[in-house]
Amino acid sequence: MEKLSLEFYLRNDVLQVAKELLGKVLITNFNKKRTGGRIVEVEAYNGIIDKASHAYNDRRTKRTETIYAEGGAAYIYLCYGIHHLFNVVTNIKNVPHAILIRAVEPVFGIDIMMKRTNKKKGNVSLTRGPGNLSKALGLSTLYNEVSLTGDEIYIVSDGVVVSKNEIIATPRIGVDYAGKDALLPYRFIIKDNPFVSGK
DNA sequence: CTGACGATTCACT
DNA sequence: GTGAATCGTCAGC
Numbered sequence A: 001m002e003k004l005s006l007e008f009y010l011r012n013d014v015l016q017v018a019k020e021l022l023g024k025v026l027i028t029n030f031n032k033k034r035t036g037g038r039i040v041e042v043e044a045y046n047g048i049i050d051k052a053s054h055a056y057n058d059r060r061t062k063r064t065e066t067i068y069a070e071g072g073a074a075y076i077y078l079c080y081g082i083h084h085l086f087n088v089v090t091n092i093k094n095v096p097h098a099i100l101i102r103a104v105e106p107v108f109g110i111d112i113m114m115k116r117t118n119k120k121k122g123n124v125s126l127t128r129g130p131g132n133l134s135k136a137l138g139l140s141t142l143y144n145e146v147s148l149t150g151d152e153i154y155i156v157s158d159g160v161v162v163s164k165n166e167i168i169a170t171p172r173i174g175v176d177y178a179g180k181d182a183l184l185p186y187r188f189i190i191k192d193n194p195f196v197s198g199k
Numbered sequence B: 001c002t003g004a005c006g007a008t009t010c011a012c013t
Numbered sequence C: 001g002t003g004a005a006t007c008g009t010c011a012g013c
Helices: A006-010 A014-021 A064-068 A110-117 A130-137 A176-183
Strands: A025-030 A033-046 A074-079 A083-090 A097-108 A153-157 A167-170 A187-190
Touching: A006 A014, A006 A083, A014 A033, A014 A083, A014 A097, A025 A097, A033 A110, A033 A130, A064 A074, A064 A083, A074 A130, A083 A130, A097 A110, A097 A130, A110 A130
Parallel strands: none
Antiparallel strands: A025 A033, A025 A153, A033 A097, A033 A187, A074 A083, A083 A097, A167 A187
8 A cells, every 4th residue: 555655646647647546546545534435537627728717817816825825735725615626736846737536446444424414325326426425425625735745645555556447538527618628628537436426 | 874785505386 | 407505705895
C-alpha cells in the first residue's frame, strides 16, 4: 500500500493524472475512523481555458484560491447548499488544474460509511456520485486545502492496475453551462463498474 | 446589500 | 420525468 507521492500530483497533464487515479484507493482517517474506496470515476478540469472549471478565465477568488495551490491538495466545496464535492488539485502552484472524484467503490470502513449516510448494506449508491461519496467518507469543506500527503486524507496504490481498454472517456456531467467545453471527453470511468454514477 | 444560481440528490408523480 | 431542498459565493448595484 504505497501512498502517492507529491510528484504524482505535480505533473502538468491533468488528463493523464485523472486516468491514473482510476483504480487507486482514496482513504480518509478522521477521529480514528478509517474509511476507503477504490476510485472508479473522475472528471478533469483543465484550468483557465476550461469553461466548466471554477477557475475559467483566471477567475481567482477566495473560493477558487485552493485550485491554485500546489498539486496534492484537497479542494472541497459546497454545491447546491447541500453537497460537499471532493477534488484533487494537480500541477504546480498557480496553475489551477483539478480532478473531481465522482465515485468510488467501498473497500473498507463500510460499516462506518453506512452509519454516516444512513444507508443499508449492499446499496450501490453508498459511494456513487460526488455528493454521496463525500458524505460516506466524511469529507466536508472543513477539510478544504488539506494536503493529500498527510495522514487525514490520502490516496494509495495497492498494486491494482486498470488496463487501458477498461477505461472509457465521456463528456462530463452537469456542466451544460460550459458551452462547447461541455462536450470535451474529460470524464473517465471504469467500464462496467456498478458504482459509476450517471445514467 | 441583494439576488441569482450551482461540478447534486432524493422523493414523488 | 419533474421539482424541491438549501446556502455559500460572486457579480452588480
